[in-house]
Amino acid sequence: MTEASVRARQSLLSESSAEVVRATADVVAAHAEEITARFYPRMFAARPDLLRVFNQGNQATGEQSRALAGSVVAYAVQLVNPDAPPFDHILRRIAYKHVSLGIRPEQYTIVGHHLLAAVAEVLGEAVTPEVAAAWDEVYWLFATQLVAEEARLYQQAEVDPACPARPYRVVRRIDETQDVISLVLEPADGGPLPRITPGQYVSVFVDLPDGARQPRQYTVSSTRQDTRLQITVRRVRGAGGAPDGQVSSFLHDSVTVGDLLDVSAPAGDFVLQDATGPVLLASAGAGITTVLPIVEHLARTQPQRPVIVAHADRTPRDHALRETVLTVARELDHFTAYTWYEQPDVGDDQARIGYMDLSDVPLPDDVQVFTCGPLPFMRHVRTTLLARGVPAARIRYEVFGPDLWSARLTEPESGGR
Ligand SMILES: Cc1cc2nc3c(=O)[nH]c(=O)nc-3n(C[C@H](O)[C@H](O)[C@H](O)COP(=O)(O)OP(=O)(O)OC[C@H]3O[C@@H](n4cnc5c(N)ncnc54)[C@H](O)[C@@H]3O)c2cc1C
Ligand code: HEM
Known part of the structure; x- marks a missing residue:
């Protein structure tokens, strides 16, 4: 300073x-x-x-x-x-x-x-x-x-804070995995989509059956079409006696094609900087939703930029958007993908077993890292990359909840998916 x-x-x-x-x-x-x-x-x-x-x-x-x-x-x-x-x-x-x-x-x-x-x-x-x-x-x-x-x-x-959301119509619903759906949304007022920088999220406001209105944030998981945006939602199941997630369950169980959802303008700064260097996208679980829009954007605008994606999930069947990412990535000149599954399929010799371990993945010197997933996972990624000499300033992260990390509310530790 x-x-x-x-x-x-x-x-x-x-x-x-x-x-x-x-x-x-x-x-x-x-x-x-x-x-x-x-x-x-x-x-x-x-x-x-x-x-x-x-x-x-x-x-x-x-x-x-x-x-x-x-x-x-x-x-x-x-x-x-x-x-x-x-x-x-x-x-x-x-x-x-x-x-x-x-x-x-x-x-x-x-x-x-x-x-x-x-x-x-x-x-x-x-x-x-x-x-x-x-x-x-x-x-x-x-x-x-x-x-x-x-x-x-x-x-x-160009948003009036008194009405932060616009109505969007659900025009498609895609079952990505058993627990993950994508909803493709189109502005219901017939107006154009707002400008979305890949990696940003929107707040979605829903009216729950008990009359409560609740907002949640969802990353815009694809901006491939100029007139539609997509969100990809993992169903949150309650563990250890805790209730199931309210909004994700509602979106899974009750929202169908034709329904309206109130959606905010895109927000967030988990976005690519103007640069030409290589990019590592390290995700786990629902964090994959940040990977697809960035890969799409690079394929569209900078296909010569080297891209490495590393993803960890429980099983191949839980790995949402996998095929979509791989298909889009075919348009990139230099693309490498690594996967880790806690339980891989028998005979899968591509995926690695267990939690993500980036210690032996070849990394270019000037790599820019974007990581998104549960906090223990991101701490582990960060610790490994810092040990490998990646400067902290080159590691960006997105937390799918209130950020308990940057204000030093959680301690770095190793381990975790
Ligand atoms: C920037 C950002 C981007 C995001 N992007 C995505 C995305 O692309 N895809 C995605 O799927 N998610 C994303 N999320 C997460 C998403 O916003 C929601 O947090 C998620 O869908 C869970 O919401 P919910 O209403 O289903 O769960 P909630 O009802 O909010 O519950 C959350 C957790 O709290 C626990 N809980 C609730 N009540 C109690 C209680 N009384 N006692 C104990 N535990 C309780 C639940 O069991 C659950 O584990 C993102 C979040 C942020 C902040
Ligand atoms: C100086 C004053 C304030 C501070 C320091 C503050 C701080 C914060 C922080 C740290 C978060 C979490 C951000 C994250 O996702 O990481 C947050 C979220 C939020 N804040 Fe504030 N805030 C302030 C004022 C307000 C005001 C005036 C309101 C309006 C009522 C407000 C409403 C909210 C809401 C609704 C959220 C999202 C909560 C959630 O998702 O659980 N805040 N704020």
């Missing part, structure tokens, strides 16, 4: 608040989850309308609480510590997620009110007027930066 950017970061927070934040960051961090665990019920009790905007699955598992708490603490820490990891990509990821859901500036007052009240409830007398003022300042600095970034993204996408 340059000296100028250190000064710019430091100057955001008043000196008196910076001192308080330095002194209290650890105690806030230690209680962060307790704070957000109080924050959400408070806010939903006061504003039940917001239940329709927040993913109730992530509320049940606590992941959204952890992501919110982690991001606020990471934001505060980077304001007062010039050696803290860069924060821009975390801010951009949150802003994209907010924009896909239609979050509006005036809602920051509601969230701020309940979040700061929850801090006071949890920390009690430790929250002196100075401490309250300092964290209020942190919250509003963060909010202001998010609101500005979100305004830019809304304008770029």
